[in-house]
Amino acid sequence: MGDPQLVLLFSGKRKSGKDYICEKIKSILVDKCTIVRISAPLKSCYAQTHALDLKELMSDGPYKEKYRLDMINWSDEVRKKDPGYFCKAACDNAALKPVWIVSDIRRKTDIEWFRETYGNKIKTIRITAEMKTRESRGWIFQSGVDDVASECDLDDWQQWDLEIENNDEQQCGKAVVEILKLVEGI
């Protein structure tokens, strides 16, 4: 594993647009960055141990939603033994680039692991969108998913380097400008 110069940690509720914004940043920074998904080793390990289709699980469709609840519960068991397990696995597999875009930070323990590992190279970014926006993007409240730690643990965390709203393209454009300021000089 090579160390990056800057690690951008993105958090947000389901359908707030984490992936969408991370892909936009990636399309601008291109070879300077890579997207790191904590969900990647998590899903690959889950698919392997449960004999499931990893490609479908990685996509943004009904297959992922069908298994989300069970995956959350299974991954919680792994985290109980080692809270940084999936963060470390994701970083071990990440490409050597100056900027890492971690698209799916969900827990305080995720941030703690990155802080312990990468120190002041980390910047934390919270993406928010109104409930009606998230609904228009397909979000439907699901008990056991939207009311548990994987979705709510960072709701009361207040040390974000950047808090951005993503309800429309205009806000998204502003957000991208703010995020790119964090990358200046790298």
Ligand SMILES: Nc1ncnc2c1ncn2[C@@H]1O[C@H](COP(=O)(O)OP(=O)(O)OP(=O)(O)O)[C@@H](O)[C@H]1O
């Ligand atoms: N600013 C935007 N303008 C238009 N569409 C958007 C915008 N932001 C997100 N979307 C769309 O909303 C949907 C959800 O976005 P995305 O998958 O990025 O959310 P997410 O926060 O990663 O969700 P999840 O946690 O469920 O993976 C996608 O179809 C995406 O294209």
